[in-house]
Amino acid sequence: MELKTRRMLDRSFTTIGVFAIVLMAVSLVILLQPIVWRGAGAFIFRETVENRKLNLELLGRGSRAKVEIEITETEAARKPVYDMMAAFEAEMEEGGSAFRKQYGREYSELRDMLSELLGPLPGEKNPVLIRAQYGRTRWDRAQVKFHQIRYVEKYDYSDPDRMGVKIEKPRSALFESTSIEPLFGYLEENIEQMMLPKLTFYWRFLFDRSFDAHFFGGIWPEVLGTFYLALGAMLFAVPLGIVTAIYLAEYAGESRFVSLLRTCISSLAGVPSIVFGLFGLAFFINTMKISNGKSVLAGSLTLAFLVLPTVIRASEEAILAVPRTYKEAAMSLGAGKWHTIISVILPAALTGILTSIIISLGRAAGETAPIIFTAAVSVGRPLAIWQTLSQPSPALSWNIYNLATEHEAVDEIRHVQYGMVLTLVAMVLLLNLTAIIIRARISKKLRG
Amino acid sequence: MNDRIYEHTESDLRSRLLMSRGTRRHRRLGALAGDTVLIVIASSSLIALLFIFYFIIKDAIPFFQIEGVREFFTSTRWYPSREDAEFGALSILVGSTLVTTGAVVVAVPMGVLAALCLSDILPFSMRQVVKPVIEMLAAIPSVVYGFFALVVFAPLLQEKGGSLLSVGALIVLVPVSIIGVGVASDLIGARFSEGSRGVARIASAAVLSIAVILVLYQLNRFLGGLRIVSGTNALNASIILGIMALPTVVSVSEDALNAVGRELREGSYALGATRAETLLRVVIPAAKSGILAAVILGVMRAVGETMVVWMASGNAARIPQPIFNYLEPIRTLTATIAGDMGEADHVTGSARYHVLFAMAFCLLVFAFVSNFVSEMILRRSRKQLG
Numbered sequence: 001m002e003l004k005t006r007r008m009l010d011r012s013f014t015t016i017g018v019f020a021i022v023l024m025a026v027s028l029v030i031l032l033q034p035i036v037w038r039g040a041g042a043f044i045f046r047e048t049v050e051n052r053k054l055n056l057e058l059l060g061r062g063s064r065a066k067v068e069i070e071i072t073e074t075e076a077a078r079k080p081v082y083d084m085m086a087a088f089e090a091e092m093e094e095g096g097s098a099f100r101k102q103y104g105r106e107y108s109e110l111r112d113m114l115s116e117l118l119g120p121l122p123g124e125k126n127p128v129l130i131r132a133q134y135g136r137t138r139w140d141r142a143q144v145k146f147h148q149i150r151y152v153e154k155y156d157y158s159d160p161d162r163m164g165v166k167i168e169k170p171r172s173a174l175f176e177s178t179s180i181e182p183l184f185g186y187l188e189e190n191i192e193q194m195m196l197p198k199l200t201f202y203w204r205f206l207f208d209r210s211f212d213a214h215f216f217g218g219i220w221p222e223v224l225g226t227f228y229l230a231l232g233a234m235l236f237a238v239p240l241g242i243v244t245a246i247y248l249a250e251y252a253g254e255s256r257f258v259s260l261l262r263t264c265i266s267s268l269a270g271v272p273s274i275v276f277g278l279f280g281l282a283f284f285i286n287t288m289k290i291s292n293g294k295s296v297l298a299g300s301l302t303l304a305f306l307v308l309p310t311v312i313r314a315s316e317e318a319i320l321a322v323p324r325t326y327k328e329a330a331m332s333l334g335a336g337k338w339h340t341i342i343s344v345i346l347p348a349a350l351t352g353i354l355t356s357i358i359i360s361l362g363r364a365a366g367e368t369a370p371i372i373f374t375a376a377v378s379v380g381r382p383l384a385i386w387q388t389l390s391q392p393s394p395a396l397s398w399n400i401y402n403l404a405t406e407h408e409a410v411d412e413i414r415h416v417q418y419g420m421v422l423t424l425v426a427m428v429l430l431l432n433l434t435a436i437i438i439r440a441r442i443s444k445k446l447r448g
Numbered sequence: 449m450n451d452r453i454y455e456h457t458e459s460d461l462r463s464r465l466l467m468s469r470g471t472r473r474h475r476r477l478g479a480l481a482g483d484t485v486l487i488v489i490a491s492s493s494l495i496a497l498l499f500i501f502y503f504i505i506k507d508a509i510p511f512f513q514i515e516g517v518r519e520f521f522t523s524t525r526w527y528p529s530r531e532d533a534e535f536g537a538l539s540i541l542v543g544s545t546l547v548t549t550g551a552v553v554v555a556v557p558m559g560v561l562a563a564l565c566l567s568d569i570l571p572f573s574m575r576q577v578v579k580p581v582i583e584m585l586a587a588i589p590s591v592v593y594g595f596f597a598l599v600v601f602a603p604l605l606q607e608k609g610g611s612l613l614s615v616g617a618l619i620v621l622v623p624v625s626i627i628g629v630g631v632a633s634d635l636i637g638a639r640f641s642e643g644s645r646g647v648a649r650i651a652s653a654a655v656l657s658i659a660v661i662l663v664l665y666q667l668n669r670f671l672g673g674l675r676i677v678s679g680t681n682a683l684n685a686s687i688i689l690g691i692m693a694l695p696t697v698v699s700v701s702e703d704a705l706n707a708v709g710r711e712l713r714e715g716s717y718a719l720g721a722t723r724a725e726t727l728l729r730v731v732i733p734a735a736k737s738g739i740l741a742a743v744i745l746g747v748m749r750a751v752g753e754t755m756v757v758w759m760a761s762g763n764a765a766r767i768p769q770p771i772f773n774y775l776e777p778i779r780t781l782t783a784t785i786a787g788d789m790g791e792a793d794h795v796t797g798s799a800r801y802h803v804l805f806a807m808a809f810c811l812l813v814f815a816f817v818s819n820f821v822s823e824m825i826l827r828r829s830r831k832q833l834g
Contacts, residue, residue: 005634012627013724017569020561025581027691034600240492247490264494270819272752274782275808282503305496366589369754397591432587
């Protein structure tokens, strides 16, 4: 090949390599961007008057006087809507069966949607479910509902080679020249007065329990459950892991047994997480019967097995990083082996071990598969610490899956899902960041 | 050796100066007990592994006793909840294989290139920036990747799938084909005599680039016209899994590349090779076993991953038609275990419960074997490199 081509190849190789790195960074950004942006929407959003009503009646938050003023204000703005509806209902009564046939279905659909937007209509019985007792509490959801009220969605399948095309038609056309037609124009102009959206910072999202299958409220039971599970796992894994690491680093030589042990540790690290879950179910729950069905304890034990290899490896590294001179100095002063380990090596390796614990904690907090069969439920109250021995708990990781796939109204509670994802990611990344900072400090110290 | 000398002098000193016989015996007994306890605790991971194997096998055996081995591995009829249940897991095994292959196709080229960049190309200061990016990718929980795949990526794929695919293909293929045309025309030019070389190069480059442009145009049209019925499919799961497996591939192969000595690189440079030639012809061949181990570990990560495939792959237990059609939903072993245990758990002892353990057994054996192989490879390469 000519020199020019070789140089070009060299340069393009470098470019492609850098491109791979950039692609990796970009995928991280693409992944995190919607999580951060929409996750923040769970905490900072525009609430409607319905949310303030809910806060007052359900949780006793906010000032009653202010909310009542707002309620009278919005009721005044809503009154024409209710009046128009009443007028139309009267028109239907009079219009006879042909009229009813033409408008009956459309009207009841409209009525349902208005009730979802504004809360129970006058004259309706108080519904059982909390979600039906209030209108849309979030302005973004209210706008979506409002859009549905204004437009009828239809799909056009006339072209068989393409997917159905969405077409939106104004709903007012359905009610042309009836007494309810002006309703749409009125809504258009007065929707803000009817809902009074206001920016709010709902920091209690982290500390509230959830209401009505996560429609309202926060994620405290999940956060707490994740804490219990992860901390419980570390409670079992850390002592075992550190002792094993001490053995491997300080006692073991190069015997057959030690190499078997090392193979076991790396195999354990390679076992798929879902297999840990099945093992936890078969061993801790079905065989040992440590609890009657799922429990946080069983989940923690399962997770402990999962993070054990990580703890061992990182702790061993930390112990091996302690300069040999420390050990030699201690021994030359007459300290025994144990004494040296306890009073010299472990303190010197402590920060490194701490890093390993922090990283494993993050890993345990994020794992889902091992806790599906052993610890996680989809809805639950926050547990007291002694209840973790016998009761299951919701956890962030499991509930993200559960709410995103199995919930009855997945789209309605998107913000809760994103809020959970953001909380989990923030937790895990903060833990890792701490570990990175500690590690940077250690390496600085070791460099002198 | 050193240790023994210390211990020797230590005990000598003690016996001469410090302790009576009784204390010595106590000490020795204490040390013996301590060592035993230490070894027992240190074996906890060995015990854990044995327990896992025992309990998975114990619950997997009844399935093979009831239903036999053949149906499980050869039939594609998966109807576990019917009255006359059928447990043909072939389509599920194929699904796992497909997704893993896809993930490897995404992760390995990108991962190895990134590792090369980290070990040889980027300056030290940039490395300090890139490393945390990789660590963050590794730290993000799998359910978050799954959530992204389901909520963000799947709708995108469904709505703009065709154009997304064609843009992606162009991003990868355009640089590759430019380099390919450059190299090919150079090689063709070299066959001609000195005088006509330049003309031959230009002519062949022109012909080749027209051909490549035509091919790319057709491919682009084909991909752009594709209709993706469901955003949750094998492609989605493969891409996300590939990104998840990236950190493993990068860090293990970077270790392998760093283990290749400076002397080899410098020797190659001294012979006049460019950096790309050094990397491709010297460093990668020397590190190939380590890179192979990285690939195996990446495969393990992809096979054993649950949440992403459960959320992103569509969970349809059938073999895509044709088999490389990544746009169809598929189902994997891990997702089947996760999804079916909820219902099967109530009927402990039924074939439906035990079949999931049989699947877990397959996963376990696969993980164990590939881990063993990668260990062997790494150990041998370490010995070779000295």
